[in-house]
Every structure is written in C-alpha cells, then in structure tokens.
Amino acid sequence: MxxxxxxxxxxxxxxxxxxxxxxxxxxxxxxxxxxxxxxxxxxxxxxxxxxxxxxxxxxxxxxxxxxxxxxxxxxxxxxxxxxxxxxxxxxxxxxxxxxxxxxxxxxxFPVPVFPEPSGRFAVGTRVVQWTDARRPESFTADPDDRRTVVVQLWYPAQKSAAGAQRAQYLGRTEQEARTVSDALARGVGLPGFLVDGVPRARTRSVFDAPVAGGGGRFPVVLFSPGSGGVRTQNTAWAEELASHGYVVAALDHPYDSAAVVLDDGRTVHAETASTGDRDEDEEPAVGWTAVRAADLRFVLTRLDDLDRGEVTGPLTGRLDTGRVAVTGHSMGGAAALQAARQDHRFDAVIDLDGYPHGPASPSLHQPTLALTQAVTPGTDPRYLPRLTEVLELNTATSYRLTVPGAAHLTFVDGPLYLPPVPSLVGSLGRAESPRVVAATTLAFLDSTLRHRPGDLAGVLSAYGDLGVYGRACAGRPGCG
Incomplete structure (x- = not known):
C-alpha cells in the first residue's frame, strides 16, 4: 500500500x-x-x-x-x-x-515491487520493432502484410542519476501498460480492475539508459513468452540477467501475445485461443510454435545486424552473437526448443515449464535446461514423457529440474502481483519465486555461454529434483 x-x-x-x-x-x-x-x-x-x-x-x-x-x-x-x-x-x-x-x-492484488537486481551492472531497457520483409503475416489475409515483431531489450547500463524515472512495467507508457494489463486479465477471464495495480508498477531498469562502459561484448538471451503472454512477463528475470552482464531480448508475438502495441499506435490482440481439449489444441499449437520459432530466428538475425552496425542502435558492437541462448515459458519454451533444432546459432536452450509441441527431430545439439513444476493429477500425462524424450535425444547434456512448490506461473512475474494461491503461483512466495528462477538459469547460462568452471549439476540440485539426460551423458553417474 x-x-x-x-x-x-x-x-x-x-x-x-x-x-x-x-x-x-x-x-x-x-x-x-x-x-x-x-x-x-x-x-x-x-x-x-x-x-x-x-x-x-x-x-x-x-x-x-x-x-x-x-x-x-x-x-x-x-x-x-x-x-x-x-x-x-x-x-x-x-x-x-x-x-x-x-x-x-x-x-x-498488490502493486508489484520488483526485486533489486543482484549483479554489478545497472539495467537499461529499450523497445524496438522489426519487420521481416521475407515472411508473410500468416494471421492475416493481406498478401502484402509482413510479419512484424516487437522486442524489448534489457542490457547492462551505466548507473543513472539519482531520481531517474524507472521504466513502466508492461509498456512504454502507462496507457500501453493498461492496454496490456486489461488484455492479460481478459485472457484468463478476470475483470481488469482486479489487477489495476500492475500497470502502476515501476521496474528496476531505466528506458534508454547509456550502455555500460568498458567496451566488452555481452552474451545474448532471447525469450519467448507463453501463449497469450507478453514480452514483459519475465521482467524480474530479465533485469537480474542483465545486471550480470547479459542482454535479454524478449519478444511480443503479434496475434498470439495478449496485446501488442505497435509503433504506429495500433493494438494487435491475440487471435489464438485454447479450447481446453488437449488433443484438439495440439495441431494449432504446433503451428503457433512454428511461427514463434521463426520469430526467434529472425530476431537473432536482426540482433546480429545490430551488432555489426547494419541496424543502428546503442548496442552496436556490444552484442556477442557468438554466445546466444534461446529461452521461453510454456509455449515459448516449446518455441525455444524448435528454434534451437532449426538454427545452430543458438548455443544453449532454457525451457520454463513448456510442453514440447511439434516434432522431436532432428535432435537437439545444445545444452538444455528444463525447469518444471511437480507432476500433479492435473498435469498433462504426456508432458513429462514427451519432455524426457526430447532431452534424452539431445547430443549435448540436458538437465530437467523439478522445483518443489512451483506452479506454472512460478516461472513468470505472476507471484509478484497475483494472490498467493499455491495452485496458481506456487508456494515459494513472492520473493523466493523470482530468486529461484533467476539463480538456476543464471548458473546454467554462466556454465554454457561463459564456460565458467564449477559443478553445475550440484548447483541445480540444491533447488529441486534434478535429472541429467542426453547421449553425451550415457554411462555417467546420475544421468538419466
């Protein structure tokens, strides 16, 4: 209050x-x-x-x-x-x-308070909009319409002056934040007024803050939100990673994200919707996952262009696009797995409680971390067998960490502003939920992208039940 x-x-x-x-x-x-x-x-x-x-x-x-x-x-x-x-x-x-x-x-239903990032860098953020001239928009009938995505970047920044205005949560302006908040509420059948504190929130980053000095280049982490989710849904996680020297690029997927406000002021609302029937939903989910995977590959190309100066921006020359992880929550996790199969520019994969829609082949060749909630009677019985199959086929070592007390929304910002109902956001609590997700994924990224020495399996196992998989793991103690 x-x-x-x-x-x-x-x-x-x-x-x-x-x-x-x-x-x-x-x-x-x-x-x-x-x-x-x-x-x-x-x-x-x-x-x-x-x-x-x-x-x-x-x-x-x-x-x-x-x-x-x-x-x-x-x-x-x-x-x-x-x-x-x-x-x-x-x-x-x-x-x-x-x-x-x-x-x-x-x-x-509080106004969310974002945790203070623990890294040595301050955090800046900016929003860009990119259009893929080679790819038609599959959600519209206009043959001239081309696929457009909105991307928010969180990056290591110079420390801002005292009193600098922190970035609005959910949007560049309060009006955009309210538009997105209302759309998210409608997507889960809630009246918008219940979460009226969310668009009032301020994050820990500063819009367009100068990039951190030193001239070093930062590893890149791409993020795809869940079905009906938005680019900002994992802001606490993105800010924590950026404070430790990563650049996080989170995508809005128009016609799939709850609401996407474009540069020209238009708002594109979600047209994808689950029926609740798992078998009936599988076919369209495979198609939506494919679109998201293509979005991720396109954004990586644009980030590479940005680093080389072909796209103007303050991060030119500061992005290490030779060290890139692709991540996502729920359907975004499935998209991350697909994108990594299709594009070997991705060096590591993180799946935050996402069912692997689409084909399981070709096999993954990148180290992979899957964070999941515990299995309950309400969990899709195909989920863990399917995920295990994907991880076991990986030619690189994969990890599946089951986090006790987690629910599906534990892996997003939801615990910061939703009622602490265990079936909804888990039982870890408002402070512990973002800490666990950030600590486990940061340890994985430091090991796979920065090749920092240490016992990754030992670090991960401190947070839950760990399984280790993959062809490269065969015969090793503790491997699945």
Whole structure:
C-alpha cells in the first residue's frame, strides 16, 4: 500500500476506535481521524483510487457521522447522545470488517515491487520493432502484410542519476501498460480492475539508459513468452540477467501475445485461443510454435545486424552473437526448443515449464535446461514423457529440474502481483519465486555461454529434483 493509502486506513480505523475511547480522548481523535480520512480520500480521488481502497473508504464513511454526531451536538449546546455499547458494537465490528478488507485485498492484488537486481551492472531497457520483409503475416489475409515483431531489450547500463524515472512495467507508457494489463486479465477471464495495480508498477531498469562502459561484448538471451503472454512477463528475470552482464531480448508475438502495441499506435490482440481439449489444441499449437520459432530466428538475425552496425542502435558492437541462448515459458519454451533444432546459432536452450509441441527431430545439439513444476493429477500425462524424450535425444547434456512448490506461473512475474494461491503461483512466495528462477538459469547460462568452471549439476540440485539426460551423458553417474 502507498503511504497515502496507509493514512486512509489509519484514519478509518481511528474513527471506529474513537467511540470506545475515554470521553476526554474522543474529540481530538475523532477530529484528527476525520481530517486524515477526508484529505486522503480527496487526494486519492484526484490521482485515482484503487478498488482495494473502496471498502476502507466505505467503512470510514459509515463510521464518520456516528463519531462526529456527539461532538456537533455538544458544540450546539445540545446533550450528546451515544448508543449503548451493545447497540454500537455490531456497527463497529461491521465497519472494522469493511476497513480490514482493504489491506487484505491490497495484499492479495498488490502493486508489484520488483526485486533489486543482484549483479554489478545497472539495467537499461529499450523497445524496438522489426519487420521481416521475407515472411508473410500468416494471421492475416493481406498478401502484402509482413510479419512484424516487437522486442524489448534489457542490457547492462551505466548507473543513472539519482531520481531517474524507472521504466513502466508492461509498456512504454502507462496507457500501453493498461492496454496490456486489461488484455492479460481478459485472457484468463478476470475483470481488469482486479489487477489495476500492475500497470502502476515501476521496474528496476531505466528506458534508454547509456550502455555500460568498458567496451566488452555481452552474451545474448532471447525469450519467448507463453501463449497469450507478453514480452514483459519475465521482467524480474530479465533485469537480474542483465545486471550480470547479459542482454535479454524478449519478444511480443503479434496475434498470439495478449496485446501488442505497435509503433504506429495500433493494438494487435491475440487471435489464438485454447479450447481446453488437449488433443484438439495440439495441431494449432504446433503451428503457433512454428511461427514463434521463426520469430526467434529472425530476431537473432536482426540482433546480429545490430551488432555489426547494419541496424543502428546503442548496442552496436556490444552484442556477442557468438554466445546466444534461446529461452521461453510454456509455449515459448516449446518455441525455444524448435528454434534451437532449426538454427545452430543458438548455443544453449532454457525451457520454463513448456510442453514440447511439434516434432522431436532432428535432435537437439545444445545444452538444455528444463525447469518444471511437480507432476500433479492435473498435469498433462504426456508432458513429462514427451519432455524426457526430447532431452534424452539431445547430443549435448540436458538437465530437467523439478522445483518443489512451483506452479506454472512460478516461472513468470505472476507471484509478484497475483494472490498467493499455491495452485496458481506456487508456494515459494513472492520473493523466493523470482530468486529461484533467476539463480538456476543464471548458473546454467554462466556454465554454457561463459564456460565458467564449477559443478553445475550440484548447483541445480540444491533447488529441486534434478535429472541429467542426453547421449553425451550415457554411462555417467546420475544421468538419466
């Protein structure tokens, strides 16, 4: 809760409590509490009241006339009347219940607070839009329409001046953030107002911050979000990686991402949708995965162009496109696996709880890390056998880490702003969820892209149940 919202809660609580104070204390407490509530309500009305504050204002508003009435009557020279305690108690309890509902709702649906990145670099971010002139847009009937993707980059940056405005979450502007937030809510059947705190959030990066000095080149990590997801859905993870010297390029896939705001102001909404029938959904999912894989390969080409100066940008000469990982969540994880099969420029793969849609051949040849939730009765029974098949066919060593207490949304920013319901976001908690995902993937990237020595399997196994797979693993202790 913001300081202003906290003042409103205190004022409302004090108005309820004033009825039960000694006679000498009631007038000053009532006047101070009423003034605090009225002032905070007026200011909140001007800047925008979050829905979580409505029961607080309602409870305080109901208590206010009962608290002020004895004072006004005494001031007018009339005898003060107070209800007997047994009559006042139900009303006080009802008002207190209303007021308490506000902080509880704010706790359940907060304005997300992003963790401070732990690396030595500050983090900058910028958004680019690229069109693939060689590839028609498969989601439209216009033969002249070409596939366009929006990419957000997080990169090591110079430290910004104190007080520099941090980047908006979910979009370049608050309006874009609200458009995306509303689309995400609709995608899961929720009214947009429930997550109204999300587009208010600020991240830990700064838009267009100068790139970190030193002239070094940074390994690159591409990211594809889940079905209906958006490029910013793993911002906490991207900022952590960037603070450790990686450039993260996350994609919006138009017509698949919930909402994509283009440079010309148009908003492209998702046209892909799951029916809920696993067999019926498999065929279109294979096609959508193929489009995403093509998007990832195209973006890697554009990043290579950017590094060589064929595309202008502050990261020219700073991208090490000879050390690249492709990653994704859910369907984005499936797209990462497919892209790596098709393009050996990708040196490593990370699949965040993604079912491997599409063909399992040709085999992977890159080190692969798959982070998964634990198997439950609701898990697709084909998931783990299919994933295991893909990992076992890999000619490089692959790792599957089952994270205890994780759910499907543990691997995105969801735990930072959704209710802490274990079936929804897992049971790791708001601070631990992003920490586990970042620590495990960072250890894998440092080992595979930077070739840092160490016991990768030992590091990963500290976070859950680890399986090691791949042809290169055959006969080794602990391998699947």
């Amino acid at each position: 913001s300081p202003l919202e906290f003042v409103a809660v205190l004022g409302a609580v004090a108005l309820v409590v004033a009825r039960w104070l000694p006679a000498a204390a009631r007038p000053p407490v009532t006047i101070a509490a009423g003034a605090a509530l009225a002032l905070s309500a007026a200011v909140l009305g001007g800047v925008g009241v979050r829905w979580q504050m409505l029961p607080v204002l309602a409870g305080g508003g109901v208590a206010l006339p009962f608290a002020l009435s004895p004072l006004l009557r005494r001031r007018a020279g009339r005898p003060a009347r107070r209800a007997r305690w047994w009559r006042a108690l139900p009303g006080s309890v009802a008002c207190a219940g209303l007021i308490a509902a506000g902080p509880v709702a704010a706790w359940g």
